[in-house]
Amino acid sequence: MITVIREPRVYLVGRPSLVTEGWKAFFDDEGVGLSIVGEPVTESPEKSELHWETDTDNAAELLCMAAGKICYDAFGKGRSDTGEYLGNIIESKHGSVLEHVTWNFIIAGASRVFSHEHVRHRAGVAISQRSQRYVSESASGQVLLSMIEDNPEAKRVWEEAVAGAQAAYDKLVQLLAEDLRGHIDKTLLVKTVRSAARSVMPNATETYIFWSANARALRHYVEMRASEHADIEIRKVAVQILKIMQREAPNLFGDYRLIDLPDGTQEASTDHTKV
Ligand SMILES: Cc1cc2nc3c(=O)[nH]c(=O)nc-3n(C[C@H](O)[C@H](O)[C@H](O)COP(=O)(O)OP(=O)(O)OC[C@H]3O[C@@H](n4cnc5c(N)ncnc54)[C@H](O)[C@@H]3O)c2cc1C
Structure with a gap:
C-alpha cells in the first residue's frame, strides 16, 4: 500500500523579533528619540534633536532598516518611510543588510x-x-x-516501481538484521541496516x-x-x-x-x- x-x-x-529594551537602551545612549508607529520607545522621543518615528512595527523590516542606517549614522536622519528606505536598499543591491533577519x-x-x-x-x-x-x-x-x-x-509503471522498491527495502532490512543480530547493539543494528537498505x-x-x-x-x-x-x-x-x-x-x-x-x-x- x-x-x-x-x-x-x-x-x-x-x-x-525585536528586543525593545535593547532598542531603548541604544537610542537613549545615542540621544536619538525613537517611537515605533506612534508608541514612544525612548522617553519623550519628540523632544530629542534627532527623532526616528517608524511607520511600521514589522520586526524584520525594522532590523534591516536599523542595519542600513547604522552604516551611515542615519538614525533620525534621511528616509524614514520603510517602503522607500528598503526599496532603495534593494535597488542599490546593498544586500548584506538583508542578511540580519x-x-x-x-x-x-x-x-x-x-x-x-x-x-x-x-x-x-x-x-x-x-x-x-x-x-x-x-x-x-x-x-x-x-x-x-x-x-x-x-x-501503473510508477506504482509498480515504488511498491517494488518499498518491498525490496523491507526485505533488505529483514535480511541484513538477521546477519547482524547478536553481533552489535540494537540501536547500531537498526541504524546500520536502514543505512544500507535505503539505497533502494x-x-x-x-x-x-x-x-x-x-x-x-x-x-x-x-x-x-x-x-x-x-x-x-x-x-x-x-x-x-x-x-x-x-x-x-x-x-x-x-x-x-x-x-x-x-x-x-x-x-x-x-x-x-x-x-
Ligand atoms: C534551473 C536550474 C538548473 C540546474 N541544473 C543543475 C545541474 O544540471 N547540475 C548541477 O549540479 N546543478 C544544477 N543546478 C543547481 C545550481 O547550479 C546551484 O548549485 C544551485 O541553484 C544553488 O545556487 P547557488 O550556487 O547560487 O548557491 P547559494 O548557496 O544559493 O548561494 C547564493 C550565492 O552566494 C554566492 N556563493 C555561495 N557559495 C559560494 C562560494 N562557495 N563561493 C563564492 N560565492 C558563493 C554566489 O553568488 C551564489 O549565487 C540548477 C539550478 C537551477 C535553478
Whole structure:
C-alpha cells in the first residue's frame, strides 16, 4: 500500500523579533528619540534633536532598516518611510543588510528529488533533514507528480516501481538484521541496516526539512527556484515561500510579481535580481 503525496507543504514556524529594551537602551545612549508607529520607545522621543518615528512595527523590516542606517549614522536622519528606505536598499543591491533577519520553515510533502536540489543552496541557510538512517522508510510517503498521475499507463509503471522498491527495502532490512543480530547493539543494528537498505528507496520518497534562511538567501532562492526553468516540485515550494514572505515582510519581498504558467503553476519575477 503506497502512501501517495501530491503537494509540498511549507509551514512558517519562526520569524525575527525585536528586543525593545535593547532598542531603548541604544537610542537613549545615542540621544536619538525613537517611537515605533506612534508608541514612544525612548522617553519623550519628540523632544530629542534627532527623532526616528517608524511607520511600521514589522520586526524584520525594522532590523534591516536599523542595519542600513547604522552604516551611515542615519538614525533620525534621511528616509524614514520603510517602503522607500528598503526599496532603495534593494535597488542599490546593498544586500548584506538583508542578511540580519532569518525565518524558520518546515517543509514536508516533498521528495528527495526536491531536497537534493534544495540543499544546493548553501549561503545564508541552515538545514536539518529527516534521517534515513534513524527513521524507517517502510511506510514513508511517495511523491506522485500530476504528469505521471494523469497518464494511466505511466501511473501503473510508477506504482509498480515504488511498491517494488518499498518491498525490496523491507526485505533488505529483514535480511541484513538477521546477519547482524547478536553481533552489535540494537540501536547500531537498526541504524546500520536502514543505512544500507535505503539505497533502494526511490527519489520520490517523502522527506522533512527544517529550513532557516535569511532574507537575502530567500530572495536568491525565489529567483532561482520560483522560475519556470526550475523543477516543478521545488518551484511549488519556492512560490509558497514567496507568498509567505510577501505577507511577512512586504517591503522586503513586495517587488516580486507572480505570473501564471500554462501548466497551472506560477513563477516569480522581479526587476531587482541578486541583491
Ligand atoms: C534551473 C536550474 C538548473 C540546474 N541544473 C543543475 C545541474 O544540471 N547540475 C548541477 O549540479 N546543478 C544544477 N543546478 C543547481 C545550481 O547550479 C546551484 O548549485 C544551485 O541553484 C544553488 O545556487 P547557488 O550556487 O547560487 O548557491 P547559494 O548557496 O544559493 O548561494 C547564493 C550565492 O552566494 C554566492 N556563493 C555561495 N557559495 C559560494 C562560494 N562557495 N563561493 C563564492 N560565492 C558563493 C554566489 O553568488 C551564489 O549565487 C540548477 C539550478 C537551477 C535553478
